[in-house]
Structures are given as C-alpha cells and as structure tokens.
Amino acid sequence: MPDIDSANHDAASRMMAARPILKGVARASDVIPEFGERMLLHAGPPIEWERMSGPLKGAVIGAAIFEGWAQSEAGAIILAERGEISFDPCHHHRSVGPMAGVTSPSMKVYVVENETHGNVAYSNLNEGYGKVLRYGAYAPEVLEKLHWMNDEMAPLLAAAIEEAGGVDLRALLAEALHMGDEGHNRNKAGSILFLKALAPAIAKVATDRKTEEDVLRFLGDNALSVLNPVMAACKAMADAAHGVSSSTLVTAMARNGTDFGIRVSGLGDEWFVAPAETPDGLYFSGFSSIDANADIGDSTITETVGIGGFAMAAAPAIVSFISGTPKDALDTTLEMYEICFAEHGHFTIPVLDFRGTPTGIDVRRVVELGITPRINTGIAHKEAGVGQVGAGLVRPPIEIFERALVAYAERYAL
C-alpha cells in the first residue's frame, strides 16, 4: 500500500519549492533539439490533423506559411493532409503554449529555468489581443506581426533579459496576485511588472530607437505580455512535481481544442483524455456561444500549479471580462481548496487573510467529491482564421480523473 499522502506531500513541496527564473529568449529548435523537419508543437494532448478543431488547424496553416513551408492556406492544408507536417504536444518537449499553442522551429521561445531543481521550460511569445495565430487567425497581418516579434522584439528581449540578470517569475506572480491578477486570464499587473523589470535593461541594450519604443509600447499595452513566460514558469513548477512515485497529484492539464487531457505525477507520461467542453462566458460584440470552439490551450498549466481560476479570489475585477460576480470569483477559489492537497507557500490571496492559493489537484478528491477544477480561459472561434470571440469559465470532463484513478489502482495494485 503506497503512502499516498507522503508522496503527495513530496510532489506538492517540489511544485512550490520550484523557483522559475526567466533566463532568456531562444530559437525553439535551438533549445528543443528534437524538433524535426516540418514539425509543429501544439497545445493539449496528442492529436492528428484530421481531428483538429478549426482554431488549431488555423494556427497550423499560419505556422506553415510563417515557416515558408507553404505559400497559402491551400498549400498548407495539402501538406498537412499528406502527412508532411508532423505534430507533437508542447508538453512532450518541456514546453507550453496558450490556446492553439502552435510553436514552429524558427519561432522564438522564452527560456525559464527552475533554479531549485534545474529543469527548464519554454513558451512562445505572446501576440496580444485581436487577430492572432494562437486563436487560429493567419491573415497576412497576423504573420507580419509574428515576424516582427520574432525578428525585432525577440532579440531585444533576449539581450534585455540577459542584461537584467533574469526575471524571478515566482516573485513576479506573487506580487501580481496582490495586484488583482489571477495569472491566467488576467495578467494586467504581471505584464506591467514584466515591463518594469525589463524597461531599464531594454533602454541600455537597445541599438535601434524605433524598435525600443515599439517593444516598450507592445509589452506595456498587451495585458497578456507576461502570460507566456508565466506559463513556462508554471510548466517548470509542474514538471518539478512530476514523476513522484505514488503521487495522485495532477501535473498537467491541457486541451487541444478537441480533447482535454491530464497527466498525474505518479502515473508517468500517460495522458487521460476525453472530449473538451465548451466554455461559458462573455462574448465580444457580434459573437455568441454558437461561434465558440471547445476548450483549447496549455494555459491550464496555471490552474495546475495553484493560480488562474484557482486564485480568482485575488482578481475580482476579472468578472467584467469572463462573466459572473466578485462573489463567484471568491467562491471559485474556496471550492478549489476542496480538491487540492496543499496551500501555496508563495502565492497568497490578501482578501482571504493572505491564505495560500489551493495547489496540487488530487485526483482522489476530484473523483470522491465530484468537483472538477475551475478553469479561467479565452474562447476561440470554432472556425480556422477568425480568432478570439470571448472569455469565460470551463471545467474538464470528470471522466479523465476517473480514468486516472483506475489507472492508478492498476499501477499500484490497490
């Protein structure tokens, strides 16, 4: 009989002791050498082209054009249909990406190192709001912005991060949670803390005045600037907790727009998968729930480590974006304590008397109580090429936790 509580204590302690530092920006294929020719990473558990939802297909089309593998939507689709593009989850490569999460070999990624345990994680650059690749848009202006980010912004950020000696993302997140962020769907404070951390270094190392000005504006005006470094930080924290024998704690939750998958610390690299739900929320003008794609993205790595939806009590203003009332935000956090093993030692919520956020989802409790995690998310249009249509809340299907528990019982011969 495994000592599950002891294993979970180890896993949760490792998750919270992890200290992710943003170390730099690099070309994806340089830091992820297993990147194959014409290979793309995507959010969520594994999926083949045929089963991909509209926004993921749209991001694949855009990435194929971005890489120069195709010149048009039609050309990109032919490549994908012929199997000439290979696909692998970001999560299989120490990486995470919001929404479609599509990361191609020449895209720049943030490099985050967990200084406590030495593991590394990556995430692509955030494009801001509007028509963006991660929501499945691939119009010329989407790709133009991606090229600017990759060729102009990324080198300046790389130099500035080095000049600044890195950015302590756990400290940044802890502070942002005291400034009305929950770290997933609301990163207003975190993004300007990120700007604040880098601005002097950007001024020092910039060689082109216009790029400097544009990057300072882009980082400051994009209230999601820090989401991707934060997600890489969360991945580094979650990975630190993965692989603890006998632990029932969830170490990954991710959606590819078709399926929702989880991984469990004591169950190796197996994904437990079921069809993803469609989020409920508020829609941008001109859109409604009939436009919504099923839940998509690796950004649930935030909830996996105790922030995002789990920290919504810290972010009451978010309800104007995702629907609901400040009381709902508070109740969401309180409910999550029911299914979590620990309270975070670094991430605290002022209105709850600085109580640590609910951290470390225990599949036993999820199944026993019938309470699934609450996830705070953007909503993508279900068709390729459109983009974001709203934001709201969603839960994973409970079957994946049940399946994980069955697998656990088999694996540990309970």
Added chain:
Amino acid sequence: MPDIDSANHDAASRMMAARPILKGVARASDVIPEFGERMLLHAGPPIEWERMSGPLKGAVIGAAIFEGWAQSEAGAIILAERGEISFDPCHHHRSVGPMAGVTSPSMKVYVVENETHGNVAYSNLNEGYGKVLRYGAYAPEVLEKLHWMNDEMAPLLAAAIEEAGGVDLRALLAEALHMGDEGHNRNKAGSILFLKALAPAIAKVATDRKTEEDVLRFLGDNALSVLNPVMAACKAMADAAHGVSSSTLVTAMARNGTDFGIRVSGLGDEWFVAPAETPDGLYFSGFSSIDANADIGDSTITETVGIGGFAMAAAPAIVSFISGTPKDALDTTLEMYEICFAEHGHFTIPVLDFRGTPTGIDVRRVVELGITPRINTGIAHKEAGVGQVGAGLVRPPIEIFERALVAYAERYAL
C-alpha cells in the same frame, strides 16, 4: 434656508466630473508666479517657523540649501528664525505636496489640468522611499537626488508627457483601484501604469541613454512614483468642487505636522484647524511610536476625493504595510460611506460589486455620527533630518468639523 442637498449634489458632481490630465512638468515659479523671493510652500494649513514640527523644519532646511539660500543647516535655521524665508501653504497656490510638502521656487512640479472645468493643479516630484526631503531628511545624498530629479529626470518627463499627449490620471486611478491600489499609501499599480504610459515616449524623446535608463528604473522601482501626479489630480478634482454656495462638503484636508486643517466648499478659503493626531501603524525596524511625528502632509487630498483610506477595500494587501487585517480595510471603506454624500462614478471597488468609492465628506454627517474620516498615511520621525519611520492610519480631530459646522450656521444664518 439653503438647499444643502442640492448644493452638495452640485459640488459632488463637479468633483466627479473633473477629468484631470497630466499635461507637463514645469519650474514651480514659472507656473506659480506669486512665488516670492525666498518663499517656500508647505503642506497643511498656514504655520510659522516656530510652530513647525521637526520633519517640516527639516524639509525647510533642505530646501533652503537646495536653493542655495544657505550653505548649511545652521545657516538655514538662522534665515528661518530671522524671518528671511516666507512660508505659505501649497493649498494657497493650487498645489499639494506629500508629507512636509515643501516646494521651492526652482523645484519642478507636475502640471495637471482638469479638462472639464479648466482649473489647474501642481505637485512636486516624488523622491521614492528612504531618506527623503518630504520626511524631513536633508543629508547631502537627499539633496543630490533632488538635483538629479530636477535637472535630469524632470526635463525628460516633461518631454515625454508632451510626446505622449498627456496622461489621463482619472482613468489611471480607476484602473489602479482594480489592481489593489487605494491611491494614497499604496500606489504600486498606479506607478507602473504611469511607467507604462510614459516608457515608449521616454524612449522616443530621450537624448541621453544613461538618463533614460535611470529614469525608467526610478519610475518603475519607486512604488510611489505616481503619488504626486495623483495628488495634483485630486487637488484639481477637489478644487472643482470648491466654492459651491451652501455646500457642506469638505474640499481640502491637510496637515502641516502640527495642525490638521480642513476647508469646506461653501465656506470659502477659511481653514478649520486643530492639533493633528499621531498615526497608529507599523514601524520600520529600529523605530517605534515614540519616534512618530504628528500627522503631516497634503496627501489627504486623496481621501478628500474618495480614494486613499476611503478606497481601502480595493487594496487589502496594504495591511501588511500599515497594520490591521483585510477585513479592517473593507470595514474602513464601509464606514466612510456613512459620512460621504456620494458614490464615485469613475472610481469603483470590485469586491463591493463595483460600488463607487465613498466620495464627498459631508461635515454634517461627520458631526452627527461622530465618525471622522479614515486616513491612510506615512509616519515621519518627529526630529528634523531623520525621515520615514513607518506607515499607518489616523483620523482628523473632530473639533475641526464641529467648528466648520458652527461657521456654516453663522454664514448661512441657520
């Protein structure tokens, strides 16, 4: 019989309709032409040298050396004792200053214009934490920093604000209140929103790379950067509500370290004054309540217009700085609704279901209920030359509201 409610409605509406825009940075004597030779502005109601407290005397000494009127502490004291320096409240010159509030003719000030009603207000530049003039310190490094701010930072800020087309401080404050600030003692979010607003323009107009880097760092690392522009914005809003015949709303609360004074909209420029209380709060290492000076500063202009202590429910994390619990912060705001005439139309508190902050202190209610305003403040050492020793809460003496009400009854022959 005056229609008091109608007058208060007018005054509160003017206060909330005011739209203060940061327009620039100028030399104080250029925008305040009534600045006399060897004249200093100070916080609070009028006071002569002999009755000034330690921190105000310290700031006067520092300003006299800063201006070159004296070469030493002893020389500055002789000038002051001989009556060769004249003193006038900031409030008499459309101006406000935190803590000692000492503003000398050559100091640079923020220029804020209320675009709704056309009135203008000023405040000096914020020096950050540590040994600073506004807390009565005047060591060489204090004056050196002031010279850098005045000669290097101010011209760059002036050019950047012009390039940016001004900064909408009401919008900034509204956003900061959704990010855990209360706008007086906690301006963490506001200060980096200020950095965000100016950073691209700073990059565009800076002519010296080192100054640019230093200014971006100074603005970002000083969690009070925006306090002084915010105070000038509050002064512009309060002044818009001043002079409404029959109104019983408070349009200024200010302390000079010895006395606490208020002005009332319908009672002209008369100050109602009584000895200031000493704040209760948390002290920095090595200091205690025996070191504390009485309440000092014009920063109570924030509470006067519905933020600061009145908006503490928006800023639960502040209790780690000023003492108390998040519940106390909430209760402080709830109590202030009892004595306020209105709820702010622009400044809202997410956790209270986006209720407007309590705005427009009604002297009638203060006296009737025996509830005085709650003020969130820094604490200065009582001796000249030391600086800040803590932060906490304080209330004005109730006598000044009683006296104002008596004066009101006489004035309006009630």
